[in-house]
Amino acid sequence: MAIVRDAGSLQTIQVTLEAQGMQVLAAGDAEEGWDLIRRSHADAILVEAEVANGTGLLDRIADWDPGAQVLLLTDRYTAESAVEGIRHGACDCLSQPLSAETLGRRVGAVLHEARLRRETLELDGRLLESFRFHGMVGRSPQMLETFARIRRVAPHYRIAMISGATGTGKELVAHALHELSPVAARRFAVCNCSAIVETLFESELFGHVKGAFTGAAQDRTGLFEYAQGGTVFLDEIADMPLSTQSKLLRVVQNQELQRVGSPEVRKVDVRVIAATNRDMRALVAENLFREDLYYRLTMVELKLPRLAERKEDLPLLERHFVERFAHSYGKRIGGIARRAQAVLSRHSWPGNVREVENVLGHACMMADSEFIDVRDLPDYLQTGIPVAAANEPELMPLADLERRYTQHVLERVGGNKLHAAQVLGISRATLYRILRDGSSVAGGPLVDFLGRTAAGARLRIQ
Numbered sequence: 001m002a003i004v005r006d007a008g009s010l011q012t013i014q015v016t017l018e019a020q021g022m023q024v025l026a027a028g029d030a031e032e033g034w035d036l037i038r039r040s041h042a043d044a045i046l047v048e049a050e051v052a053n054g055t056g057l058l059d060r061i062a063d064w065d066p067g068a069q070v071l072l073l074t075d076r077y078t079a080e081s082a083v084e085g086i087r088h089g090a091c092d093c094l095s096q097p098l099s100a101e102t103l104g105r106r107v108g109a110v111l112h113e114a115r116l117r118r119e120t121l122e123l124d125g126r127l128l129e130s131f132r133f134h135g136m137v138g139r140s141p142q143m144l145e146t147f148a149r150i151r152r153v154a155p156h157y158r159i160a161m162i163s164g165a166t167g168t169g170k171e172l173v174a175h176a177l178h179e180l181s182p183v184a185a186r187r188f189a190v191c192n193c194s195a196i197v198e199t200l201f202e203s204e205l206f207g208h209v210k211g212a213f214t215g216a217a218q219d220r221t222g223l224f225e226y227a228q229g230g231t232v233f234l235d236e237i238a239d240m241p242l243s244t245q246s247k248l249l250r251v252v253q254n255q256e257l258q259r260v261g262s263p264e265v266r267k268v269d270v271r272v273i274a275a276t277n278r279d280m281r282a283l284v285a286e287n288l289f290r291e292d293l294y295y296r297l298t299m300v301e302l303k304l305p306r307l308a309e310r311k312e313d314l315p316l317l318e319r320h321f322v323e324r325f326a327h328s329y330g331k332r333i334g335g336i337a338r339r340a341q342a343v344l345s346r347h348s349w350p351g352n353v354r355e356v357e358n359v360l361g362h363a364c365m366m367a368d369s370e371f372i373d374v375r376d377l378p379d380y381l382q383t384g385i386p387v388a389a390a391n392e393p394e395l396m397p398l399a400d401l402e403r404r405y406t407q408h409v410l411e412r413v414g415g416n417k418l419h420a421a422q423v424l425g426i427s428r429a430t431l432y433r434i435l436r437d438g439s440s441v442a443g444g445p446l447v448d449f450l451g452r453t454a455a456g457a458r459l460r461i462q
Contacts, residue, residue, distance in 0.1 A: 002017075002024055002025070002026050002027070002045075003026075003027045003028075003029075003033035003047045003048060003051055004026075004028070004046070004048045004073065005028060005048060005051055009096075010026050010028060011026075013103065014026050016100045016104060017103070017107060019100075020108070022107065022108075022111070025042065029051065030051050030057045033045075033057070034061075042068075043110075043111050044069045044071065044107055044110045044111055044114065045068060045069065045071070046073055046107070047070060047071070047072055048072075048073045049072045049093075058070065058090060062373070069091050069110045069111075070091060071090065071091065071093070071106065071107065071110060072092070072093040073094050073096055073098075074093065074094070074095060074096065075095070075096040091110065091113075092106065092110065094106055128316055128319050128320055128323075131316055133147045134150075134172065134175060134176035134179060134180075135175065135176070136169055136172050136176070137313065137316050137317050137320045138310065138313045139312065139313060139316060140305075140313045142305040142309065142310050143305070143310060146173070146302060146305075150176050150177060150302070151180065153177065153300050153302070154176070154177050154178075154179075154180035154181045155181065155182065157181070157271065157299075157300050158271055158272070158299075159252055159271070159272045159273075159296060159297055159299050159300070160272075160273050160274070160297075160299070160301070160302065161273075161274050161275070161280075161297045161302070162174060162273065162274070162275040162276075162301075162302045162303075163275070163276055163277070163280070163301060163302070163303050163304070164277065164303060164305070165304075165306050165352055166277045166351070166352065166354070166421070166422045166424075166426070167307075167351045167353055167354030167355055167422055168304040168305070168306060168307070168352045168353060169304060169353050169354075170235070170275040170304060171190070171275070173275075173304065174188075174231075174233045174235075174273045175188065177231075177273060178230070178233075178271070178273070181271065183230050183271060186227075186229045186230030186231070187226065187228075187230035188227070188230060188231050188233065189223050189224075189226055189230065189233065190233045190235065191204065191205065191223050191232065191233065191234050191235065192235045193234055193235060193236045193238075193239045194239040194427035194428055194429050195428070198241050201240065201243075202243075202244055202247060202260050203216075203220065203222065203260050204222060204223060205223050205224060205244065205247075205248070206223075206224060206225075206247065206251075206257045206258065207219070207221050207222030207225055207257075207259040207260070208259050208260035208261055209260070209261045209262045211261065212259070212260045212262070213261070219259075222257070222259065224268050224270055225257075225266065227270050228269060228270065229269055229270070230270060231271045231272075231273060232270050232271070232272050232273070233273045234248075234272065234273070235274075235275045236275065236276060236427050237274040237275060237276050237297070238276045238277075238278040238280065238427070239427050242288075242290065246290065246293075249290065249293045249296065251268065251270075251272075252272055252296050252297070253296065255270075256268070272297070274297045277426070277427075280294055280298075281294075306349075306352055307349040307353055307355075307356065308349060311345075314344070314345065314356070317353060317356050318336060318341075318344065318356070318360060321356060321357050321360040321361065321364075322335065322360055322372065325360060325361050325364035325365070329365060331364065331367065332370055333364055333367055333370060333371070333372060334371060335370075335371055336363075336371060336372045337371045337372060337373045337374070339373070339374055340363075340372050340374045340376070343374055343377060343381055344359075344377075344381070347381060350423055350425070351423050354422060355423075358378075359381065360372070362376075362378050363376040363377050363378075364376075380412065403434055403435065406424060406431065406434045406435060407435070410431075417431055
């Protein structure tokens with residue numbers, strides 16, 4: 001499509017491009033061109049800069065179709081005007097007069113890029129099917145090795161440990177182990193250890209009898225008996241109290257348990273999968289987790305990489321979540337605009353795959369065109385998050401610095417403690433401890449904070 005005021009120049013452009021096998025729609029002003037754009041979805045749009053200036057046409061095109069390939073034509077070319085045009089959505093700026101050869105070559109290159117983009121989207125779709133694995137997506141060496149280990153382990157394991165930062169997909173791995181195991185048809189029971197009050201742990205896992213404690217009005221089946229013959233998934237196992245760990249050890253060693261308040265020993269036949277985002281060896285060294293239970297649980301251990309360690313998986317993850325949410329919301333979303341992709345590729349993804357899921361769920365909900373654009377992304381991705389505001393921060397104890405950064409993250413996520421804990425890579429219980437008394441977590445948010453501190457913002461620890 002060509003939008004040029006001068007009828008002679010417009011006709012020359014049309015004849016030149018049609019002679020090279022291109023179909024050209026012509027318009028002599030911004031409104032006529034805008035009407036054609038909305039009706040045609042052209043692969044390339046030639047716009048005279050003087051037509052675009054003052055009409056907001058480039059912004060309207062970018063809003064309507066962020067994937068549009070727009071070339072500006074101008075007879076008053078400057079580097080500043082070219083940069084300004086590209087900032088408003090143009091992909092190139094051509095200085096007039098143009099020879100027929102130059103015009104055909106530059107437009108042909110844009111059409112070739114558009115064709116490659118369509119083919120890439122189709123290829124990504126086929127690749128996505130090839131690299132999906134029980135709800136997970138990955139083609140990086142780390143994830144392909146993880147998928148292979150799951151296949152090898154699933155038929156045989158009785159106990160397994162999954163370790164990795166928050167948001168890396170530990171529960172999906174647990175589901176995959178169960179679904180590929182011989183007990184796939186039986187129950188998969190989940191316990192989030194960070195969400196249970198310490199005094200109720202034993203009752204939740206092992207059950208209780210009537211009268212065992214105040215409020216125990218009747219017998220209750222615990223999670224292990226409920227999952228008889230199937231799988232129990234203990235998420236955030238590091239938050240389990242030491243008193244409960246000793247009873248769990250008996251279950252995983254002997255497949256025996258006692259309900260709270262009962263002397264009767266009951267046999268159970270369950271597979272146990274534990275998961276953690278903590279350094280379990282450090283907890284064992286600090287006597288915060290039983291060493292014998294740790295070695296029992298880690299007979300088979302699967303370690304999941306952070307998304308930052310497998311950035312080559314990001315395009316497939318983006319496609320996966322866009323497809324999923326577009327279907328869920330009933331929208332036709334063909335992909336992500338180039339400038340939005342650039343924003344996503346620069347982000348460090350501290351929340352890992354779960355953050356990608358949340359970002360694209362938000363973007364698909366906000367999108368009102370066939371492509372997700374920067375304006376559809378959450379505010380913190382559009383504006384960036386300043387990590388450090390001063391060149392010479394005051395010296396302070398590590399615990400105080402950790403508490404301040406935790407409060408900073410909490411403020412950035414609007415006070416949502418669950419979201420803050422996910423971003424920091426800690427449990428909610430640990431978040432509450434830091435906010436209450438500043439107790440430090442080995443390898444916790446402070447370490448990540450120091451690693452992400454922007455260049456020029458120096459933290460001195462003496």
